Amino acid sequence: RRCNLTACSSKMHPMWQGPLAVPGGDRQSPIDIVVRKSVLDTELKPLKTTYDPKTCQQIWNNGYSFLVEYDDTTDKNTLKGGPLQDTFRLCQFHFHWGETNDWGSEHTVDRRLFPAELHLVHWNADRYSLFEEAVMEDNGLAVIGVFLKVGKRHEGLQKLVDALPTIRHKDSVVEFTCFDPGCLLPANTDDYWTYHGSLTTPPLTESVTWIVMKQHIEVSHDQLAVFRSLLFTSAEEEVQKSMVNNFRVQQPLRGRTVRSSFT
Numbered sequence: 594r595r596c597n598l599t600a601c602s603s604k605m606h607p608m609w610q611g612p613l614a615v616p617g618g619d620r621q622s623p624i625d626i627v628v629r630k631s632v633l634d635t636e637l638k639p640l641k642t643t644y645d646p647k648t649c650q651q652i653w654n655n656g657y658s659f660l661v662e663y664d665d666t667t668d669k670n671t672l673k674g675g676p677l678q679d680t681f682r683l684c685q686f687h688f689h690w691g692e693t694n695d696w697g698s699e700h701t702v703d704r705r706l707f708p709a710e711l712h713l714v715h716w717n718a719d720r721y722s723l724f725e726e727a728v729m730e731d732n733g734l735a736v737i738g739v740f741l742k743v744g745k746r747h748e749g750l751q752k753l754v755d756a757l758p759t760i761r762h763k764d765s766v767v768e769f770t771c772f773d774p775g776c777l778l779p780a781n782t783d784d785y786w787t788y789h790g791s792l793t794t795p796p797l798t799e800s801v802t803w804i805v806m807k808q809h810i811e812v813s814h815d816q817l818a819v820f821r822s823l824l825f826t827s828a829e830e831e832v833q834k835s836m837v838n839n840f841r842v843q844q845p846l847r848g849r850t851v852r853s854s855f856t
C-alpha cells in the first residue's frame with residue numbers, strides 16, 4: 594500500500610511536503626479514478642499521436658524526475674483527437690515512481706497503485722506560441738498518463754535506461770537523440786479516462802486536460818531499479834538523496850466528473 598501521509602512525508606522529497614492542495618484549487622491532480630463513477634462519453638474520439646524520433650534533443654535530471662525533451666518549435670510531434678479540440682505539441686515526457694514496486698504512480702484506479710507512471714506533456718499550439726504561456730491557461734496543456742507494471746523488459750525503454758547513469762545528479766544534461774515516445778504508449782490507446790486537472794508539481798497550475806490510459810505498459814524490475822539509482826541532489830551536495838517517491842498525494846475531486854472513452 595502507499596505509505597500513509599505522515600510516513601510518506603517524512604521519506605518524501607521536501608517538494609512533496611509542500612502545499613498538498615493549492616489554496617482555492619478546485620481542479621488539482623493527481624486523483625483516484627473511481628471506475629464505476631466515470632461517465633462514458635460517446636463523443637470522445639480516438640487519440641491521434643504523431644511523433645518524430647529525430648526531434649528528440651536531450652535527457653536531463655531536473656531534481657524532481659528525469660525529462661526527455663523534444664523540439665517543439667514545429668508541428669512534428671502532435672497530439673489531436675480524444676477530448677481535445679485543438680492540436681497539442683509534445684514538449685517532454687518524464688516519469689514518477691516509488692522506492693518499491695508497491696507504489697509510485699500519481700493517479701490510481703479504484704485505489705490501485707502502480708509502481709510508476711509516465712507523463713507525456715503537450716501544449717496547445719493552436720492558441721499559444723510557447724509552452725510557458727500555455728502552462729498558465731486552463732486549456733493550455735494535455736498530458737497523457739500511462740501506468741507502468743513490473744513484468745517483461747521493455748525493449749524500447751532500454752536506450753533511455755542506459756542513459757540514466759550519465760544524468761545521476763540534479764541539473765545534469767546529456768544529448769539524447771532518435772527516441773520515439775510512441776514506443777512507450779500501450780497497444781490500445783482508444784480506452785482512456787479524461788478529466789480537467791493540474792500540474793502535479795509546482796507551480797501546480799490548473800491548465801491540464803488529463804488523458805489517463807486504461808492499458809498499462811510493462812517494464813522489467815531491473816529497468817525500474819535504474820530509475821531509483823538517480824539522485825534528487827546535485828553533485829556538490831554532501832548528502833545524496835535517491836530519487837524515489839517523486840509522486841504527489843491524491844487530491845480531492847471537488848465535484849469533477851471523470852469521463853471514459855469506453856464501457
Ligand SMILES: NCCOCCOCCNC(=O)c1ccc(S(N)(=O)=O)cc1
Nearest residue numbers: 712714725728736791792793794795796
Ligand atoms: N517556475 C515558475 C513558473 O513556471 C511555469 C512553468 O512551469 C514549468 C515547470 N513544470 C512543468 O513543466 C511540469 C510539466 C508537467 C507536470 S506533470 N507531472 O503534471 O505532468 C508537472 C510540471
Ligand SMILES: [Zn+2]
Nearest residue numbers: 687689712793
Ligand atoms: Zn508528471
